[in-house]
Amino acid sequence: MDTSSPSAFVNGALLRRFIGQKVRTVIQVTGSEIGSVVGKSTDDLQIVVRGSSPPSPLTTYLEVIGIAESDNAIRAETWTNFGNTFDTQNYNELCKLANGEFKHLFI
Amino acid sequence: MMEVSLTAGAIGKIMNGEVTTEADMIPVLQVTDLKQIMAQQDPTRERFRMVLSDGTYLHQGMLGTDLNNLVKEGTLQPGSIVRLTRFVGDVIKGRRIVIVPQLEVLKQISDIIGHPVPGGKHNDQRGADSGIKFNTTEQQGSGIRQVNNIEPGRSNAAISPQVGGTGSSVPASTTPSTRAYSNPSSGNGVTRQDYARDPPTSYPHQPQPPPPMYANRGPVARNEAPPKIIPVNALSPYSGRWTIKARVTNKAALKQYSNPRGEGKVFNFDLLDADGGEIRVTCFNAVADQFYDQIVVGNLYLISRGSLRPAQKNFNHLRNDYEIMLDNASTIKQCYEEDAAIPRHQFHFRTIGDIESMENNCIVDVIGIVSSISPTVTITRKNGTATPKRSLQLKDMSGRSVEVTMWGDFCNAEGQRLQSLCDSGVFPVLAVKAGRISEFNGKTVSTIGSSQLFIDPDFVEAEKLKNWFEREGKSVPCISLSREFSGSGKVDVRKTISQIKDEKLGTSEKPDWITVSATILYLKFDNFCYTACPIMNGDRPCSKKVTDNGDGTWRCEKCDKSVDECDYRYILQLQIQDHTDLTCVTAFQEAGEEIMGISAKDLYYVKNEHKDEEKFEDIIRKVAFTKYNFKLKVKEETFSDEQRVKATVVKVDKLNYSADTRTMLGAMDKLRTRDANSLPINPEGSDYNADVVNTGIGSSGTRDPSSVQRRDFGLHAHQSGQSGNHYSGGGATTSCNVCGNSGHVSAKCPGATKPQEQGQYMGGSYRGTTGSYGGGLPRQHVGSY
Numbered sequence: 001m002d003t004s005s006p007s008a009f010v011n012g013a014l015l016r017r018f019i020g021q022k023v024r025t026v027i028q029v030t031g032s033e034i035g036s037v038v039g040k041s042t043d044d045l046q047i048v049v050r051g052s053s054p055p056s057p058l059t060t061y062l063e064v065i066g067i068a069e070s071d072n073a074i075r076a077e078t079w080t081n082f083g084n085t086f087d088t089q090n091y092n093e094l095c096k097l098a099n100g101e102f103k104h105l106f107i
Numbered sequence: 108m109m110e111v112s113l114t115a116g117a118i119g120k121i122m123n124g125e126v127t128t129e130a131d132m133i134p135v136l137q138v139t140d141l142k143q144i145m146a147q148q149d150p151t152r153e154r155f156r157m158v159l160s161d162g163t164y165l166h167q168g169m170l171g172t173d174l175n176n177l178v179k180e181g182t183l184q185p186g187s188i189v190r191l192t193r194f195v196g197d198v199i200k201g202r203r204i205v206i207v208p209q210l211e212v213l214k215q216i217s218d219i220i221g222h223p224v225p226g227g228k229h230n231d232q233r234g235a236d237s238g239i240k241f242n243t244t245e246q247q248g249s250g251i252r253q254v255n256n257i258e259p260g261r262s263n264a265a266i267s268p269q270v271g272g273t274g275s276s277v278p279a280s281t282t283p284s285t286r287a288y289s290n291p292s293s294g295n296g297v298t299r300q301d302y303a304r305d306p307p308t309s310y311p312h313q314p315q316p317p318p319p320m321y322a323n324r325g326p327v328a329r330n331e332a333p334p335k336i337i338p339v340n341a342l343s344p345y346s347g348r349w350t351i352k353a354r355v356t357n358k359a360a361l362k363q364y365s366n367p368r369g370e371g372k373v374f375n376f377d378l379l380d381a382d383g384g385e386i387r388v389t390c391f392n393a394v395a396d397q398f399y400d401q402i403v404v405g406n407l408y409l410i411s412r413g414s415l416r417p418a419q420k421n422f423n424h425l426r427n428d429y430e431i432m433l434d435n436a437s438t439i440k441q442c443y444e445e446d447a448a449i450p451r452h453q454f455h456f457r458t459i460g461d462i463e464s465m466e467n468n469c470i471v472d473v474i475g476i477v478s479s480i481s482p483t484v485t486i487t488r489k490n491g492t493a494t495p496k497r498s499l500q501l502k503d504m505s506g507r508s509v510e511v512t513m514w515g516d517f518c519n520a521e522g523q524r525l526q527s528l529c530d531s532g533v534f535p536v537l538a539v540k541a542g543r544i545s546e547f548n549g550k551t552v553s554t555i556g557s558s559q560l561f562i563d564p565d566f567v568e569a570e571k572l573k574n575w576f577e578r579e580g581k582s583v584p585c586i587s588l589s590r591e592f593s594g595s596g597k598v599d600v601r602k603t604i605s606q607i608k609d610e611k612l613g614t615s616e617k618p619d620w621i622t623v624s625a626t627i628l629y630l631k632f633d634n635f636c637y638t639a640c641p642i643m644n645g646d647r648p649c650s651k652k653v654t655d656n657g658d659g660t661w662r663c664e665k666c667d668k669s670v671d672e673c674d675y676r677y678i679l680q681l682q683i684q685d686h687t688d689l690t691c692v693t694a695f696q697e698a699g700e701e702i703m704g705i706s707a708k709d710l711y712y713v714k715n716e717h718k719d720e721e722k723f724e725d726i727i728r729k730v731a732f733t734k735y736n737f738k739l740k741v742k743e744e745t746f747s748d749e750q751r752v753k754a755t756v757v758k759v760d761k762l763n764y765s766a767d768t769r770t771m772l773g774a775m776d777k778l779r780t781r782d783a784n785s786l787p788i789n790p791e792g793s794d795y796n797a798d799v800v801n802t803g804i805g806s807s808g809t810r811d812p813s814s815v816q817r818r819d820f821g822l823h824a825h826q827s828g829q830s831g832n833h834y835s836g837g838g839a840t841t842s843c844n845v846c847g848n849s850g851h852v853s854a855k856c857p858g859a860t861k862p863q864e865q866g867q868y869m870g871g872s873y874r875g876t877t878g879s880y881g882g883g884l885p886r887q888h889v890g891s892y
Contacts, residue, residue, distance in 0.1 A: 087765040087769075089769070093768075093772050
C-alpha cells in the first residue's frame with residue numbers, strides 16, 4: 001500500500017485547514033458538469049470538485065481524493081463511486097475524530 | 108310579604124324545657140318536614156308529624172288535627188314559616204315533642220333557612236353536638252329576634268360558665284367583649300348559652316369566620332356543629348357513632364363484580380388523618396353510586412356512621428386492622444377549610460438495602476433515584492392476556508439498587524414521564540407506595556393494583572436523595588438486588604472474546620448470552636455435519652444423531668425408529684477471532700447454513716457423493732475471514748473431569764457497518780464523558796486482577812458511570828450479573844494501557860510517550876495474536892454498550 005502521500009479525511013468545515021494539501025472526502029452529488037462535480041459534504045456544506053475524469057455514471061455518493069484548492073473546492077485526482085447509500089453521520093464523526101482527538105492515529 | 112325571621116334559640120329552649128307553652132314565648136319557626144303518620148289512638152284520623160327548625164336546631168312536633176287541612180290545602184308545607192300561637196312542649200315517653208294545636212302561617216313557601224341539625228330528643232343525647240355553645244341575645248318579651256351568633260366550638264370554659272344540663276340559669280352579665288361578635292346593639296342583651304355537654308373532648312377546633320352580624324335580620328347561621336371527631340386509629344367495631352376527619356390519599360376505580368351472591372359494584376378509598384392514622388373505606392352498590400363522584404383525592408372530608416370490619420390484608424395494605432364500610436346512613440361532608448395538620452400522603456419508606464432482607468410479597472414503600480429506565484414490553488401471561496410491563500432501576504443511599512417493575516397503566520402514564528425525564532438527562536426521584544417485593548432474578552419491587560407512584564415528589568426524602576445523588580450517588584457503584592433483566596428478550600450484550608475468559612463467562616449456574624463481533628479464521632472441514640434424525644417432534648425435527656444400520660437405513664435411539672433417509676445437519680467447529688482474542692465455537696444447523704451459504708446436505712453431497720474436492724475447497728475458503736456478529740451461548744461444561752467453557756453459536760448476523768459504527772461512536776462518547784467525571788481510582792477494587800476487569804461501559808455493571816452513559820444501558824449495566832458476580836468495588840482499574848501494568852494510569856505511565864486523552868482503558872484485555880498497533884495505544888473495543 002502506497003503511503004507516500006497520505007490524505008486527510010475532511011468534511012466541509014475541515015477542508016480549509018488543509019488548503020494546498022492532499023485531502024479526501026465523500027460528498028453527496030448534487031450536480032455535475034463537464035469537468036466539475038458539485039456536491040454536499042457530510043456536514044452539509046457545498047463542495048466543488050474539479051478535475052478530469054469523474055466516473056460516469058455517478059452514484060449518489062462519491063469519494064474524491066485530491067488537493068484542496070480553497071475552503072470549498074478540491075482538485076481531484078481520484079474519484080470513486082461510493083454507491084447510493086452511505087452513512088454520512090458516521091463519516092462526519094470520523095472526520096472530526098481523525099483530525100481532532102485521534103489525530104495521532106492518522107497522518 | 109314581610110321579611111320573617113326565625114326565633115333564634117327557640118328550639119333550644121323548648122328542648123331544655125325552658126319554654127313549654129306559648130305563655131313563655133311565641134316562636135317563629137320553620138317547618139322543615141311534614142309527614143303523615145297513623146294516629147295510634149284513632150287510625151282513621153290522619154296526623155301530621157313535622158320537624159320544626161329555628162335555623163339551628165330541629166325538633167319533632169305534632170300538628171294538631173284541626174290544622175290538618177292546612178297541610179292538605181298546601182298552605183302549610185315543608186319550608187313554611189309559622190308562628191306557634193299555641194303549643195305545648197311535652198315529654199311523651201321520655202321524648203319531648205312539641206304539639207301544636209294552633210299556628211299561624213307567616214310564609215308559605217321558603218327555602219330552608221340555615222343548616223339546622225337534629226336537636227335530639229333528649230338533652231343527653233346530643234352526642235354529635237357536644238360542645239356547641241350558643242350565644243344568643245334576645246330581648247325577652249319582645250319576641251323580636253336578634254342576632255343569632257353561633258360560637259364555633261371553642262372550649263371557652265374560662266370565658267363563660269358552662270351550664271351543664273339545663274341552661275336555665277342565665278348568667279346575668281352581658282359579656283359582649285368575650286365574644287367578639289356579640290351584638291352590641293342590644294347592650295343589655297342577655298348572654299345565654301345553651302348548655303354545653305361535657306366539656307368538649309378532643310376534637311380539632313375548626314376556626315370559623317365569625318358570622319356576620321345583622322340587625323333585624325334572620326340568622327344565617329351556619330351550624331357546623333363540630334361533631335366529636337376521633338382519630339382514625341381509634342376506630343373499632345365497638346366505636347359507636349363516630350366521626351373522622353381525614354384526607355383522601357387514594358381512590359380506586361368503580362368496579363363491577365359478580366359473585367355467587369349476585370352482581371354489584373364497589374369502590375374504595377383510603378383516608379389519612381392528622382395523627383397519621385390510615386384506613387380504607389369501601390362502598391357497595393347504591394352507596395358507591397352515592398359517594399363515588401363526591402370523593403376527590405386530596406380533599407378533606409368528615410365522615411360519620413359507617414361500620415367497621417376487619418381489614419382484608421390481601422388487598423388492603425394500610426396499617427390498620429379495620430376497614431370502614433359505608434351504608435346509607437353514613438354521611439360524608441367535605442371540609443373546605445384546609446387543615447395543614449393532615450398530610451397528603453403518608454409513607455413508611457424503607458431503604459433498598461432493607462428490601463434485600465424482606466420477605467417476598469411484602470408490601471413496602473420505597474423512594475429512590477431512577478438511574479435508568481427501559482421501554483415498555485408486552486408480556487403474555489399464561490392465560491393469554493397481554494400486559495404491558497416496564498422496568499427501571501432505583502437507587503438510594505443504602506448503596507443498593509433494585510429493579511422496579513411497573514405493570515399496566517403505570518407503564519404508559521408514569522413510565523412514559525419517567526422515560527422522558529431520563530432521556531433529557533435528569534435523574535428523577537421516584538416514590539413508590541405499596542409496591543410488592545418479589546423474588547425473580549433477585550429481588551424486585553412490582554406495582555400492584557393499589558400502588559401509587561410519585562415522580563419528583565415534594566418530600567424531605569426526595570430532597571435528601573437528590574443531594575446525595577449529586578454529591579456521590581452518581582458515581583458510586585450500587586450493588587443491584589435484581590440480578591438480571593427479566594425481560595422478554597435477550598438484550599444484545601456486546602463483549603470481546605477476551606472477556607469470555609477474563610470475566611469467567613459461563614461459569615455461573617446459568618449460561619451467558621453474549622454477542623461478539625469476530626472473524627472466522629478457520630473452519631474444520633472434517634465432520635462438518637452429522638447424520639440427523641428427521642422425525643418431527645412437534646414442530647421441530649428430532650435432530651438426534653442416527654446410527655447407520657448398515658442396510659441404508661438409519662436408527663434413532665431417541666425416537667426408537669429407523670428411517671430410510673437421514674437429515675444432514677451442520678456441526679461446525681469454527682475458530683473466530685476479534686481484536687482481543689480468539690476462541691473456538693460450535694455452530695449448528697441454522698447458523699451453519701448462514702455461514703456456509705449452502706445447506707449441510709448439499710455440502711455433504713458435494714464432498715462425499717460428487718467428490719468434488721475443488722468445489723468443496725472453494726466453498727470452505729470463501730468462509731474464512733468473513734466477519735459476523737456472533738450471538739454466543741457460553742457455558743461451562745464438564746468433560747470427563749475437566750471443566751471447559753464452551754461457546755455455541757446461537758445466531759449469526761451479518762455486520763451492519765453503519766449501525767456498528769454508530770454504536771462505536773456512542774461508546775466512545777461515553778468513554779469520554781465518563782473520564783471527564785473520572786472516579787477516584789481504587790487499585791484494589793475487585794476480586795479480579797486489575798488488568799482483567801473490563802471497565803468498559805457498563806460491563807462492570809455495578810458501576811454507575813456518569814449520567815449520559817448510564818442511561819443507555821438500562822439493563823445492560825446489570826448484565827454483569829450474568830456472569831454471576833456483583834462487582835462491589837469502585838472497579839476502576841488502574842491498569843495502564845500503555846505498558847499493561849497495573850497501578851497507574853496511562854497518563855502517568857513511565858513508559859508513555861504521548862499524552863493520554865482517553866483516560867482509562869482495560870489494559871490487559873489486549874491479547875492474542877492480533878498484531879501490534881503502532882503508537883502503543885491499543886484501540887479498545889469498548890466493552891459492552
